[in-house]
Amino acid sequence: MARYVAGRLAGLVVLLLLVCVFTYLIFFKLSPDPALMICGKTCTPDRVAQIRASLGLDRPFLTQLGDYLSGLVAGRDYGSGPNLVHCPAPCLGYSFQSSQSVTQMIVDRLPVSATVAVGAAVLWLIVGIAAGLLSAVKEGSWWDRAAMGLALGGASIPNYVLALTLQYVLVVKLQILPFPSAVPFSEDPLLWFQSYLMPWLVLATGYACLYARLTRANVIDTLAQNFMRTARSKGLSPALTMRRHALRPALTPIVTIFGMDFAALLGGALITETVFGLNGIGKMAADSIAKNDQPVIMAVTLLAAFFVMAGNVVVDLLYTGLDPRVRVS
Amino acid sequence: MSELLVVEDLTVTFPTTRGPVDVVKDVSFTVGRNETVGIVGESGSGKSMTSLAVMGLLPPGATTKGSIRLDGVELLGRPDRELRRVRGEQASMIFQDPLSSLNPYYTVGLQIEEMYRAHRRCSRKEARRVVVEALTQVGIPEPERRAGYYPHQFSGGQRQRVMIAMALVCSPALLIADEPTTALDVTVQAQILTLLAGLQRDSGTGMVFVTHDLAVISSIATRVLVMCRGEQVEYGEAEQVFAAPRHDYTRMLLESIPRIDDEVVL
Amino acid sequence: MSDDVLLRVRDLTKRFTTRGPYRRRNEFTAVDGVSFDVRLGETLAVVGESGCGKSTSARIVARLMEPTSGTLEFDGEDITHAAGARLARYRAKVQVVFQDPFSSLNPRHTVERILMAPLDYQGIAPKGGRRAYTRELMERVGLNPDHAHRYPAQFSGGQAQRIGIARALAVDPKLVICDEAVSALDVSVQAQIIELLRRLQRESGFSYIFIAHDLAVVRQLAQRVAVMNKGRIVEQGPCDEVFKAPEDPYTRTLLAAIPRINPEWDRRRRAAR
Numbered sequence: 001m002a003r004y005v006a007g008r009l010a011g012l013v014v015l016l017l018l019v020c021v022f023t024y025l026i027f028f029k030l031s032p033d034p035a036l037m038i039c040g041k042t043c044t045p046d047r048v049a050q051i052r053a054s055l056g057l058d059r060p061f062l063t064q065l066g067d068y069l070s071g072l073v074a075g076r077d078y079g080s081g082p083n084l085v086h087c088p089a090p091c092l093g094y095s096f097q098s099s100q101s102v103t104q105m106i107v108d109r110l111p112v113s114a115t116v117a118v119g120a121a122v123l124w125l126i127v128g129i130a131a132g133l134l135s136a137v138k139e140g141s142w143w144d145r146a147a148m149g150l151a152l153g154g155a156s157i158p159n160y161v162l163a164l165t166l167q168y169v170l171v172v173k174l175q176i177l178p179f180p181s182a183v184p185f186s187e188d189p190l191l192w193f194q195s196y197l198m199p200w201l202v203l204a205t206g207y208a209c210l211y212a213r214l215t216r217a218n219v220i221d222t223l224a225q226n227f228m229r230t231a232r233s234k235g236l237s238p239a240l241t242m243r244r245h246a247l248r249p250a251l252t253p254i255v256t257i258f259g260m261d262f263a264a265l266l267g268g269a270l271i272t273e274t275v276f277g278l279n280g281i282g283k284m285a286a287d288s289i290a291k292n293d294q295p296v297i298m299a300v301t302l303l304a305a306f307f308v309m310a311g312n313v314v315v316d317l318l319y320t321g322l323d324p325r326v327r328v329s
Numbered sequence: 330m331s332e333l334l335v336v337e338d339l340t341v342t343f344p345t346t347r348g349p350v351d352v353v354k355d356v357s358f359t360v361g362r363n364e365t366v367g368i369v370g371e372s373g374s375g376k377s378m379t380s381l382a383v384m385g386l387l388p389p390g391a392t393t394k395g396s397i398r399l400d401g402v403e404l405l406g407r408p409d410r411e412l413r414r415v416r417g418e419q420a421s422m423i424f425q426d427p428l429s430s431l432n433p434y435y436t437v438g439l440q441i442e443e444m445y446r447a448h449r450r451c452s453r454k455e456a457r458r459v460v461v462e463a464l465t466q467v468g469i470p471e472p473e474r475r476a477g478y479y480p481h482q483f484s485g486g487q488r489q490r491v492m493i494a495m496a497l498v499c500s501p502a503l504l505i506a507d508e509p510t511t512a513l514d515v516t517v518q519a520q521i522l523t524l525l526a527g528l529q530r531d532s533g534t535g536m537v538f539v540t541h542d543l544a545v546i547s548s549i550a551t552r553v554l555v556m557c558r559g560e561q562v563e564y565g566e567a568e569q570v571f572a573a574p575r576h577d578y579t580r581m582l583l584e585s586i587p588r589i590d591d592e593v594v595l
Numbered sequence: 596m597s598d599d600v601l602l603r604v605r606d607l608t609k610r611f612t613t614r615g616p617y618r619r620r621n622e623f624t625a626v627d628g629v630s631f632d633v634r635l636g637e638t639l640a641v642v643g644e645s646g647c648g649k650s651t652s653a654r655i656v657a658r659l660m661e662p663t664s665g666t667l668e669f670d671g672e673d674i675t676h677a678a679g680a681r682l683a684r685y686r687a688k689v690q691v692v693f694q695d696p697f698s699s700l701n702p703r704h705t706v707e708r709i710l711m712a713p714l715d716y717q718g719i720a721p722k723g724g725r726r727a728y729t730r731e732l733m734e735r736v737g738l739n740p741d742h743a744h745r746y747p748a749q750f751s752g753g754q755a756q757r758i759g760i761a762r763a764l765a766v767d768p769k770l771v772i773c774d775e776a777v778s779a780l781d782v783s784v785q786a787q788i789i790e791l792l793r794r795l796q797r798e799s800g801f802s803y804i805f806i807a808h809d810l811a812v813v814r815q816l817a818q819r820v821a822v823m824n825k826g827r828i829v830e831q832g833p834c835d836e837v838f839k840a841p842e843d844p845y846t847r848t849l850l851a852a853i854p855r856i857n858p859e860w861d862r863r864r865r866a867a868r
Contacts, residue, residue: 226429233384234444234495235417238409244443248434324479325433371781372752485645514644514808519852541781544854572860573867583864585786587811589838589853 004320008313017069019305024065027298033057037292038096054083055096068093092302093295095288102299105284113280116273117265119196120203125258128208129251132215136250137242139220147212154209163202163275170198180276199272207261211254218250225249252322256315263311267304333535334360334383334420334503338395341378341387341559352378354559355395358552360503365529365536367550367567369543371582375559376539380505383537384422385412400502418448421496425508427488431480437464438476441495448499463494467524486517490524497528504529505537510545522549543586547571555579601802602633602656602770607665609651625651627826629665633770638796638803640817640834642810644849648826653774653806657691658682670769687717690763694775696755700747706733706758707743713766721765732761735798737791753784757791764795772804777812789815810853814838822846 035051036043052058055078056067067076071091078085078094085101087094092102131151135144170177180195222228223246231245268282277283281300288296320326341353353375360366370376381387383397385404397404399419404412424430431440441463442456451459457476464472467490480488489509496504506525510518526549529536538549546553546567553570555563555578563576574580609626626648633639641649654660656667658674667675674685690713693699700709707729714721714728721728730740736757747755756776763771773792777785793816796803807813813820814834821831822843830843841847 226424226426227432229386230422230424230430230492231432232386233416233422234447235413235415236443236447237413240443240447244435245432249432252434323434324436325481371783515810515852515854516644516848518854522854542854543782544856547856547860548854568857568860571856572863574864580864581783583856585782586856587786587789587809587815588855589811589814589850590855590858 005317008316012309012313015309016302016306019309020069020072020302021065023298023301023305024068027294027301054078092299095293095296097291097293102295105296106281106299106303109280109284112278113268113273113282114266115196116199116203116269116278116280117262119200120207120265120269121258121262123200123204124207124211127204128211129215129254131208131212133219135212135216136219136223139216144216148216151209151212154205155213157205159202159206159271160275162205163198163272166198166202167275180278199269199276199278202272202275203265203269211258214254214257215250218253219246222246222250248322252319255318255322259311259315259318260308263307263314264304266307266311268300331362332359333362333364333400334537335396335398336379336383337398339379339382339397340394341375341382342392342394343388344390349392352391352559353382354561356554356556356561357395358554358561358564360535360537362502362535363529363533364552365538365550367546367553368537368539368556369541369546369553369582370556371541373558374556376541376556377507378559379556380422380507380537380539383503383505384416384420385409386416386422414448417444417501418499419501420503420505421499421501422505422507423489423492423496423509425511427485427492427512428480430492431488433480436477436479437483437491437495438478441476441491441498444495445498459498460494463498464491466497466528467491467494469494484517485513486520489513489517489521493521493524493528497532497534500532501534503535503537505539507539508541509538511540511542518545525549543571543582555582599635600632601635601670602804603666603668604632604652604656605630605666605668607652607655607667608663609648609655609660610663624826626655626662629823629826629828631821631828631831633802633804635769636796636800636802637819638805638817640805640807640813640820641823642807642813642820642849643823644808647823649806649808649823650774652823653691653772653804656804657689657772658685659691683717687713687719687766688769689772690766690768690770691772691774692756692759692763692776694778696752696759696779697747700755700758700762702747705744705746706738709747709758710762710765713762717766719766728765732765735764735795736761737787751784753780753788756780756784756788760788760791760795764799767799768801770802770804772806774806775808776805778807778809785812792816810838810849822849 035048035055035057038051039048049058056064070076071087071089071093073089075089075091076087078087085094087101087103090103092106094101095105098105131147135147138144171179177194177197178191180198183191183195185192228241228245231241268280268285270282270286272278273280273282274286281303284296285300287293288300336359337357339353339356340351342349342351356375356379358366368376368379378387382393383404385407387393393405395405399415404415431437438457438460441460442453445451445456445459446453460476461472464476469475469487469490480491483491492509509525510521513521522545525536528534538546540546550567553563553565553567554561555570555576557578563570563574563579565575570579571583574583607626607629608624611623611625613621613623629648629652631639641652643649651660655662658677662675665675666673669685669688674681677685704712707725710729710732711721711725723731726743729743733740733743738754738757738761742749747758750758759776776792777788780788789812792803803816805813805816817834819832820834820837821828822837822845823829824845830837830841830846837846838850841850
């Protein structure tokens with residue numbers, strides 16, 4: 001087992017390195033010269049060259065990539081003399097546009113994104129799985145049809161439509177909720193809850209609809225399995241039959257999907273955060289794209305890739321724990 | 330001999346888009362203690378539905394008529410809550426495909442144990458002891474260790490042994506075996522048939538053995554019920570059915586069986 | 596060994612390598628040095644229990660799978676690694692009938708299209724036109740030729756297997772491989788299909804490789820039998836000899852395990868007729 005975990009983690013590092021190289025290639029080689037962007041309108045060739053030198057852009061590509069990677073591990077310095085900026089490890093670059101190290105920007109914003117993701121996940125798991133279960137048990141009933149119809153509809157509403165509608169109704173019209181503002185929990189728990197409620201609802205709706213349909217399909221499949229007939233033939237109570245024999249096989253595949261969805265969400269909910277003005281990773285990504293702040297775009301990409309790949313590893317490990325057939329005898 | 334199971338005029342009806350269809354029509358038979366009755370028929374003959382009806386395990390939507398009495402007590406029409414006490418405790422069942430009939434997520438020990446504990450008040454420790462005993466009885470080597478194995482870690486024949494151990498853990502009066510050897514290789518089939526016959530001799534359990542294989546029936550059943558398209562074609566002592574079948578369908582079935590010992594002209 | 600050998604299989608071996616978790620390599624030899632001959636117009640049965648390698652051998656002979664080592668010689672030609680036109684020519688002479696007729700027939704195609712597919716693949720024009728040839732094939736396997744435009748789902752299991760057999764016959768093969776072709780059928784239907792297979796062989800003179808786990812079925816069909824166990828052929832020879840006086844202990848176990856109807860009852864029933 002330890003060997004397997006070590007192998008997977010080593011694989012993860014190699015893959016991340018490849019993603020690093022690839023994104024570096026895309027963002028620093030194929031996109032517009034950042035020096036020109038920084039230089040602005042009153043630009044002279046000398047000044048561009050100066051900026052390029054201070055950014056290290058005048059050096060060969062491989063050297064630049066090496067600097068970037070060593071910065072990740074050991075930190076690095078940008079510029080020289082009075083303009084010298086130190087970027088401590090793990091250095092994901094330095095945003096000259098906001099005069100901040102990208103790592104610091106991420107550290108500041110990650111809690112917001114994590115709060116959004118965790119809250120939404122709790123909501124969609126509870127609602128989605130409960131609705132799916134009930135639908136499966138009462139397959140073909142009035143409830144089943146209504147819930148599944150709703151789920152189909154809900155899954156097809158784009159997030160921004162839902163977000164803007166909710167905001168208009170709850171904040172502007174009814175004025176039940178304040179405008180979301182990412183208040184820390186320690187300052188005002190009620191306000192914290194109120195301001196995160198809408199992002200949670202918006203994000204959870206689509207997923208809950210998806211999970212309800214998924215849960216329903218899995219449970220119906222499981223109920224038709226031969227071992228369910230065996231369980232009934234043993235004279236077990238319906239509650240035990242359902243809880244022990246149906247739920248675990250039906251919900252195990254959902255763990256996989258959840259792991260991936262949640263990991264992707266940690267990398268930032270771009271639209272939702274932007275609409276509600278929450279200063280998370282998603283909004284940071286949107287802003288940096290608008291400003292062409294390349295170190296930030298690069299870092300956000302890497303972060304999302306990291307979460308997805310790490311989520312993959314975690315899910316695989318979890319699966320070996322959940323499904324005995326995957327374990328080694 | 331007091332009869333253990335009495336099935337009288339059993340009719341099972343399924344609703345279909347083309348109206349109700351009788352999958353079992355007026356079937357009657359009895360099973361005595363320590364006796365094996367074979368139900369034989371080709372696919373769609375209603376033999377499996379008959380056995381599921383006895384267990385009260387018919388798919389939802391099916392309706393039943395007639396009478397099924399186990400130990401003198403009528404089973405048809407009783408609520409599921411009461412039937413649950415009968416299932417496993419008085420009558421239990423083994424199925425064709427032991428791999429899919431066992432839950433892949435739990436150890437076989439737990440799956441046997443939960444059945445015992447559903448019917449008997451006892452500590453887990455006591456239940457574990459019973460599980461090991463049951464596994465020993467069906468010839469699983471190293472039963473203490475194997476109780477902690479998952480179904481996929483057993484061979485096909487051993488899985489069916491596990492199913493049998495489970496079915497017999499509460500010492501039921503009646504065992505229904507629905508094609509229990511069909512999915513197995515012949516050599517394994519022979520072992521399972523020997524095991525079932527031996528266990529029955531020791532415990533005095535009445536058995537209903539459902540199969541499409543007449544040769545298997547002839548080796549294990551004392552009485553035989555032949556079914557075709559839901560109807561009871563022939564019912565009698567095994568010797569009579571095989572040596573002097575009254576019905577053409579039975580004769581045709583018997584003549585269709587390929588025989589290993591015959592001279593064949595090619 | 597005379598010239599009447601149609602297929603010569605020598606030292607056929609198939610090893611599967613699976614990669615388990617923890618990146619551990621597991622090697623499994625499914626077929627281990629199997630050699631046999633199939634003569635013109637004869638039926639060779641390959642029998643054994645599940646996992647003995649009989650189906651893998653059949654698949655290799657049908658060139659649906661590559662052997663790890665060994666050779667296949669058909670009509671004096673080495674076709675072990677034949678490709679392109681040579682492989683196509685071989686496939687026209689060797690046809691397979693599978694166990695489950697429904698999953699091996701395309702449910703969206705009509706019987707006519709199914710039966711003509713092997714010809715289309717070979718680029719052969721059916722004699723007398725598609726419709727007439729389809730009718731002829733259907734008649735040969737005992738199907739109503741008016742049903743040529745029906746779909747597989749509209750037939751019973753036995754009828755669907757007849758379609759599978761007709762499809763194999765369409766290209767006028769020299770060798771038909773039946774991979775558990777009657778195992779999934781009810782006994783009464785099974786008896787009919789066995790009779791059909793025998794009649795077709797009498798009429799057309801092709802050879803069968805008959806893969807089965809049921810020795811009694813094999814007894815009805817084959818002149819020679821090869822018994823496989825754990826990837827090896829443990830015994831092969833004429834059916835009468837192998838079944839009456841088996842030499843290998845495994846063959847003996849296998850034969851002893853076959854359930855039989857009380858012979859005394861059988862005798863009395865037959866006498867009464």
